[in-house]
Amino acid sequence: MRFKDKVVIITGGNSGIGKAAAILFAQEGAKLMIADLAPDMAADLTTSISSPIAYVQVDVSKLSDVEKMIEYTISHFGGIDILVNSAGVLGPRVRTEKYAEEDFDKIIDVNVKGLWYCMKVALRYFAEQRRGNIVNIASVAGHLGMVGHIAYAASKHAVVGMTKTAAIEFAKHGIRINAVCPGFTQTPMLEGAEADQAYLEALQYATPMKRFGKPEEIASAILYLAADDSSFITGQSLIVDGGLILQ
Numbered sequence: 306m307r308f309k310d311k312v313v314i315i316t317g318g319n320s321g322i323g324k325a326a327a328i329l330f331a332q333e334g335a336k337l338m339i340a341d342l343a344p345d346m347a348a349d350l351t352t353s354i355s356s357p358i359a360y361v362q363v364d365v366s367k368l369s370d371v372e373k374m375i376e377y378t379i380s381h382f383g384g385i386d387i388l389v390n391s392a393g394v395l396g397p398r399v400r401t402e403k404y405a406e407e408d409f410d411k412i413i414d415v416n417v418k419g420l421w422y423c424m425k426v427a428l429r430y431f432a433e434q435r436r437g438n439i440v441n442i443a444s445v446a447g448h449l450g451m452v453g454h455i456a457y458a459a460s461k462h463a464v465v466g467m468t469k470t471a472a473i474e475f476a477k478h479g480i481r482i483n484a485v486c487p488g489f490t491q492t493p494m495l496e497g498a499e500a501d502q503a504y505l506e507a508l509q510y511a512t513p514m515k516r517f518g519k520p521e522e523i524a525s526a527i528l529y530l531a532a533d534d535s536s537f538i539t540g541q542s543l544i545v546d547g548g549l550i551l552q
């Protein structure tokens with residue numbers, strides 16, 4: 306029970322990697338605040354988790370929503386121990402010269418500004434209590450180019466850079482901030498964006514393990530970075546990708 310009575314906020318917690326992390330945190334005793342765009346919590350979360358769990362509708366790209374998310378969590382659970390930033394969007398697969406400005410802006414607003422807003426507001430609170438832990442979900446696209454995804458690659462390189470910067474700023478306060486960089490992972494993001502079966506097969510073939518990651522495999526890396534098991538690690542980007550980045 307590494308997280309007994311710890312309060313964990315998970316943005317993007319209604320789906321995919323965020324949802325898998327919620328289930329693992331709950332199994333280890335955490336109290337969960339799921340924060341996502343939809344009006345209500347995903348039905349399977351309410352049925353599969355028996356520990357304390359609450360939901361807040363939030364658009365992370367709006368600072369006022371993020372402030373409400375933090376205030377609501379403190380009033381509901383009495384504090385916050387861990388923030389997992391999993392909310393993110395992929396955008397269309399279009400080559401750079403044809404990429405639409407509104408798509409570019411949307412991805413930067415959610416993946417970069419939204420994640421920064423969540424860190425900004427949580428860190429005010431963490432700095433006061435001199436304790437806290439943040440795990441940001443970046444991507445292998447935070448280390449590699451990704452054909453057809455100029456804005457996504459820019460946004461995930463930004464997440465890696467923001468993670469390093471905030472980690473240095475807050476290390477002396479006992480607050481650790483790390484990132485997990487998943488490779489191709491079987492979630493609605495991957496399934497929805499790439500309906501083209503041949504493309505999906507090529508992505509699996511490109512991965513040395515010849516398969517997609519499971520959301521639980523990414524979630525267990527998130528829990529490692531959020532736990533005391535990693536107590537001397539900060540500012541790192543842990544790549545969990547079946548060997549994709551090695552080639």
Ligand SMILES: NC(=O)c1ccc[n+]([C@@H]2O[C@H](COP(=O)([O-])OP(=O)(O)OC[C@H]3O[C@@H](n4cnc5c(N)ncnc54)[C@H](O)[C@@H]3O)[C@@H](O)[C@H]2O)c1
Binds near residue numbers: 445
């Ligand atoms: N699936 C992959 O292959 C993969 C690979 C690398 C990185 N990632 C990253 O992992 C994270 C989780 O992705 P996933 O695969 O679980 O996708 P997903 O689509 O299953 O889940 C993303 C969740 O984020 C929420 N969300 C989107 N925009 C939001 C906003 N503005 N405010 C609040 N919530 C918002 C969605 O509603 C959704 O519930 C993302 O940051 C993604 O970029 C995914």
